[in-house]
Amino acid sequence: MSRPLHIIGGGMAGSEAAWQAVNTGVPVVIHEMRPETGTFAHQTGHLAEMVCSNSFRSDDSEQNAVGLLHWEMRAADGLIMEMADRHRLPAGGALAVDREPFAAAVDDRLRRHPLVTLSEQEVTTLPADGPVIIATGPLTSGALAQAIAAETGQDSLAFFDAIAPIVYADSIDMSKAWMQSRYDKGETEEERTAYLNCPMDRDQYEAFIDALLTADKTAFKPGETAGYFDGCLPIEVMAERGRETLRYGPMKPVGLTNPHQPEVKAHAVVQLRRDNKLGTLYNIVGFQTKMKYGAQATVFKMIPGLENARFARLGGIHRNTFLNSPTLIDDQMRLRSKPHIRFAGQITGVEGYVESAAMGLLAGRLAAAELIGQSLPPIPQVTAMGALIHHITGGAEARTFQPMNVNFGLFPPVPGLKAGRRGRRDRYKAYTDRAKQAWSDWLGYSVSTLH
Incomplete structure (x- = not known):
């Protein structure tokens, strides 16, 4: 059995990262400070608690970028999407969930897994060795935020962000x-x-x-x-x-x-x-x-x-609390100055439940591959996953970097398609068809490598 992967933060990203890792046989220690140390937004000690909306937004995987991201996460056997589907509420074309049963189900699945250990203690410093994934989100505790700021050279990671x-x-x-x-x-x-x-x-x-x-x-x-x-x-x-x-x-x-x-x-x-x-x-x-x-x-x-x-x-x-990821994070989601540490979730500069969980999914797979001595190819930029990770690790302008939801503006254009409102449905369908094929190909390679 490999060394354990330590994941700091048990929100959407941390929970999904843990699930992806243990499914490859890598043991995981989840460090979640709740309920021992609470936040102003959380109400429970459950992993993956939803603190704002109960919506994962559009579930249309042919005409909507976040719906495509849902599809990619389902294809990767994502825990967050499985439990969202299981606790779905009527919401038209959107994916809304019954928030308390959803979080309780994620929490129960991970706590019962034989390769998961849960530590309910606050982490206040950057671990000296790894592998580690930091997925503490926009409500990163003050002490850990200060430690991250000291390492990255930023004056402060927390501010009122207009x-x-x-x-x-x-x-x-x-x-x-x-x-x-x-x-x-x-x-x-x-x-x-x-x-x-x-x-x-x-x-x-x-x-x-x-x-x-x-x-x-x-x-x-x-x-x-x-x-x-x-x-x-x-x-x-x-x-x-x-x-x-x-x-x-x-x-x-x-x-x-x-x-x-x-x-x-x-x-x-x-x-x-x-x-x-x-x-x-x-x-x-x-x-x-x-x-x-x-x-x-x-x-x-x-x-x-x-x-x-x-x-x-x-x-x-x-x-908000987030890194200027284009200057600090490499394409494997590692901190350039301390590559034993990966970041995932909203702290990387993605916005939203689904995007956060998606970055946890990638971080979990990348860390697991590294632990078992394998490497995965770059995530194709034409996928929703790839568009997001490319944006936060180099595609965005570092000087004006701000948190971003997934959207088709992050995708490379499909050659030969006309721009404009009239051809939008055909253009978006071409984006999603291309993405699904590329993600399926990458996922097939990933599964064969990790298993």
Whole structure:
């Protein structure tokens, strides 16, 4: 029998990592501080407790990226998906679960497994040797967060994080928007057209400011203070400082010429910057927000060119703990400075129950392979699993890295398919067909290697 794999954190990611490892014959020790040490969000000591929504979102594996991720996890005999299916509630096309029986079932399955040992003690330091998977999520305890920060060189991993929305590139109206870097800066054509610009006249700007100031916003909880992540001041806070603040900040119109109306000088300009290497996603520059989701969809669609925008992620503000994974984690999910430690789950910069569990699934398989002296090939980027791991380990821009749900904007385009709203169903079906074949091939190799 191999050395045990130590997994710190018994949430979705830690539970799935443990299940994948023990199914290869690798013993596991799960370190879960609850119920000995609680958090403000958890109510029980169960593994895989759901602390927010009870939904795993869409279960459509042909037209939805998270549904595809469900399919890939089921194909890999994932514990989280098995128990979600077993405790499913009616929810239309979504996968919603009865949260307490779901967590109790995951907890029972792992506790009864002969290769699983559970340690209900808080881990406060980084283990000196491994193998270890850290899957402590956004509610990582203060002491362990400090230890991680000390190792990674980050000032702090916990903060109130205001993030900007991300838009699907093919939903932007390019008859109103145009590509240009301010003052045409850059040595190459790609650099000179690095930004997408949406112009506003005076009336549009004034109406936009009014909407920002009156929109519904997320309030801090009692005892919380508004210590924002550096450089992520919410746009509404800037607007409250004066109606012209944004025109001299992220919406300044200088150095830009609208090719659609070259003789007209814009009063303000909203810029969007490519958010991934594929150019399928754009973030709205400087538009960190604490507006509620419904208000964001209304207010941001006032921007010329974004009237029909589809959002891969809306903005928001919340306490979060995550690594700048593109700079710190390799493609095997190992900490570059201490490769005996892997990270999995939300702490890696994925967002959502399913995405967290998926990263646990991969981390568990990769760690198990290493323990038995085998290696697995890279996860194909055309799969939902591969798109996520590629994004967090190098596909995302490290300077602006923020947590992300799985979405088709992370996938390499299928050659020969037309972009645009009209062909979306065919495009998404092509994405999922390609992904299922690639995942099945990779999984077949993985199973033969690990067993």
